[in-house]
Amino acid sequence: MTKLRVHNLAVSIDGFATGEGQALETPFGHAGGRLMEWFFPTSTFVSMSGHDSEAVGSGTRGVDDAFAAATNRGIGAEIMGRRKFGPQLGAWEDESWRGWWGEEPPFHSPVVVLTHHTRPDLAVGETTFLFRDLPPRDALALATDLAAGQDVRLGGGPTVVRDFLAADLVDHLHIVVVPIVLGRGVRLWDGLEGLEERFDLEVTASPSGVVHYVFTRR
Amino acid sequence: MTKLRVHNLAVSIDGFATGEGQALETPFGHAGGRLMEWFFPTSTFVSMSGHDSEAVGSGTRGVDDAFAAATNRGIGAEIMGRRKFGPQLGAWEDESWRGWWGEEPPFHSPVVVLTHHTRPDLAVGETTFLFRDLPPRDALALATDLAAGQDVRLGGGPTVVRDFLAADLVDHLHIVVVPIVLGRGVRLWDGLEGLEERFDLEVTASPSGVVHYVFTRR
Numbered sequence: 001m002t003k004l005r006v007h008n009l010a011v012s013i014d015g016f017a018t019g020e021g022q023a024l025e026t027p028f029g030h031a032g033g034r035l036m037e038w039f040f041p042t043s044t045f046v047s048m049s050g051h052d053s054e055a056v057g058s059g060t061r062g063v064d065d066a067f068a069a070a071t072n073r074g075i076g077a078e079i080m081g082r083r084k085f086g087p088q089l090g091a092w093e094d095e096s097w098r099g100w101w102g103e104e105p106p107f108h109s110p111v112v113v114l115t116h117h118t119r120p121d122l123a124v125g126e127t128t129f130l131f132r133d134l135p136p137r138d139a140l141a142l143a144t145d146l147a148a149g150q151d152v153r154l155g156g157g158p159t160v161v162r163d164f165l166a167a168d169l170v171d172h173l174h175i176v177v178v179p180i181v182l183g184r185g186v187r188l189w190d191g192l193e194g195l196e197e198r199f200d201l202e203v204t205a206s207p208s209g210v211v212h213y214v215f216t217r218r
Numbered sequence: 219m220t221k222l223r224v225h226n227l228a229v230s231i232d233g234f235a236t237g238e239g240q241a242l243e244t245p246f247g248h249a250g251g252r253l254m255e256w257f258f259p260t261s262t263f264v265s266m267s268g269h270d271s272e273a274v275g276s277g278t279r280g281v282d283d284a285f286a287a288a289t290n291r292g293i294g295a296e297i298m299g300r301r302k303f304g305p306q307l308g309a310w311e312d313e314s315w316r317g318w319w320g321e322e323p324p325f326h327s328p329v330v331v332l333t334h335h336t337r338p339d340l341a342v343g344e345t346t347f348l349f350r351d352l353p354p355r356d357a358l359a360l361a362t363d364l365a366a367g368q369d370v371r372l373g374g375g376p377t378v379v380r381d382f383l384a385a386d387l388v389d390h391l392h393i394v395v396v397p398i399v400l401g402r403g404v405r406l407w408d409g410l411e412g413l414e415e416r417f418d419l420e421v422t423a424s425p426s427g428v429v430h431y432v433f434t435r436r
Contacts, residue, residue: 013395013431014407015233177231177395179419179431183411189232193401201397205423213231213397 002144003151003171006161007071009188010035010176010210016185017158024087027100029185035178038210044068048106063206067174076150077143078107081160082115085129091117098124110146112139114160136167158188165192173199173215220362221369221389224379225289227406228253228394228428234403235376242305245318247403253396256428262286266324281424285392294368295361296325299378300333303347309335316342328364330357332378354385376406383410391417391433 011017012035019029028035039045043059045068059065082088086097099105104125113131122129130146132139143152154164164170175188189195199215206212229235230253237247246253257263261277263286277283300306304315317323322343331349340347348364350357361370372382382388393406407413417433424430 013233014405014410015231177429179414179421181407181410181413183407183409187232189399189401191401192232192399195399196397201427203397203423203427203429205421205429209419209421211395211421211423211429 002076002147002149004140004154004164004169005075005151005172005174006154006156006170007172007174008039008068008176009156009158009161009174010038010178011158011188012178012180012182012185014181014183015187015189016182017156017161017188019182019185022083022087027087031182031185034180034182038064038176038178038206038208039068042068044071062208063204063212064208064210067176067212070174071153074151075109075153076147077109078111078153078155079139079143079160079164080111080113080155081157082113082117082131083157083159084155085113085115092119095119095122098122099129110143111155112143112146114139136164136169140164140169158186162188162191165195168198168217170215171217173213175213175215177211177213179209220294220365220367222358222372222382222387223293223369223390223392224372224374224388225390225392226257226286226394227374227376227379227392228256228396229376229406230396230398230400230403232399232401233405233407234400235374235379235406237400237403240301240305245305249400249403252398252400256282256394256396256424256426257286260286262289280426281422281430282426282428285394285430288392289371292369293327293371294365295327296329296371296373297357297361297378297382298329298331298373299375300331300335301375301377302373303331303333310337313337313340316340317347328361329373330361330364332357354382354387358382358387376404380406380409383413386416386435388433389435391431393431393433395429395431397427 019031021029041060042065046059105127107127118131202214204212237249239247259278260283264277323345325345336349420432422430
């Protein structure tokens with residue numbers, strides 16, 4: 001049975017999953033890369049980003065990498081919010097924006113982009129983006145079809161994850177708490193009082209200073 | 219040299235150090251005992267609370283107890299906010315309230331209670347409460363005198379800890395992150411953006427599900 005999974009969702013110790021002031025040059029706002037610094041040294045990231053061409057097998061292989069490596073395993077489709085796809089707001093002024101990821105995005109699968117402003121499907125490399133105005137349950141039904149028996153990844157941002165958690169649609173939630181106080185931005189946990197009652201939890205501290213929380217729906 | 223230390227300050231994963239609705243019957247508001255459930259089974263708590271009379275040496279002795287046991291070590295005085303001393307607000311209607319702790323409070327040392335509404339010093343068992351209207355730096359100077367060469371513990375609540383952190387007066391900060399989403403209450407981290415830059419950090423996950431953060435001022 002298809003599961004809905006969240007991986008590598010980093011939040012600051014004060015609960016912000018992205019900083020303030022997202023824009024083309026600052027996709028994470030004033031947080032910059034600080035929420036993902038645990039991720040960049042991992043073997044998984046080094047391979048994904050193509051920096052590995054001259055150093056096969058480089059990157060760390062500790063607990064951070066073990067979690068990072070689970071991200072793509074058995075995934076057949078992704079659901080993401082429009083703010084993950086791009087910095088624009090409102091109606092599309094033109095359709096030249098093709099995402100942050102260049103001509104071979106790292107998804108290699110259908111991606112349902114949730115937006116009130118639909119546009120035609122967009123194929124970039126092995127990834128097809130489908131822009132849809134759907135509530136969480138319907139978006140999951142569509143992505144489940146597209147995943148063809150594999151799991152669906154809920155790719156963020158935090159507002160989208162919060163909506164799906166509120167609707168109790170998330171089976172696997174991997175949160176990475178980063179020991180920085182961001183102070184402002186988008187909060188992950190708002191409106192989710194008592195969330196822990198619906199999940200089993202395993203907690204692992206990494207030598208890098210981050211803590212991995214794995215919530216599994218009961 | 220006297221250090222200012224915070225121990226066992228529990229916060230929910232969404233950053234609340236106490237719940238909403240503090241009152242005589244609910245000193246932690248809607249959080250109830252949930253922020254301290256990791257603490258109650260420890261040998262340290264069992265001994266402190268006098269439940270140990272028939273079972274000397276009972277209680278857990280794992281990592282949670284190791285941290286709990288450090289609370290009183292080398293402490294000569296405490297600073298606390300008025301809300302830790304009692305649930306009343308505003309001027310004292312009478313002075314019959316002698317704290318939550320009965321006739322032998324667990325402090326056994328002078329305690330500076332920060333309040334805009336002073337009242338005469340109050341001796342209860344081995345503890346003397348001094349009610350003072352002082353800014354953080356002056357409160358620390360007074361408590362340092364009273365501690366006579368030992369350290370001063372900053373006992374909370376969260377608003378008081380936040381004020382002392384903002385004034386950069388805290389040397390040792392032990393935070394316990396509890397994996398529950400409280401949703402409402404008093405936030406610990408507000409106004410402390412970039413706090414991590416002033417501290418070294420060690421992180422330890424406990425099998426109980428809580429995570430111990432030890433911040434040491436650089």
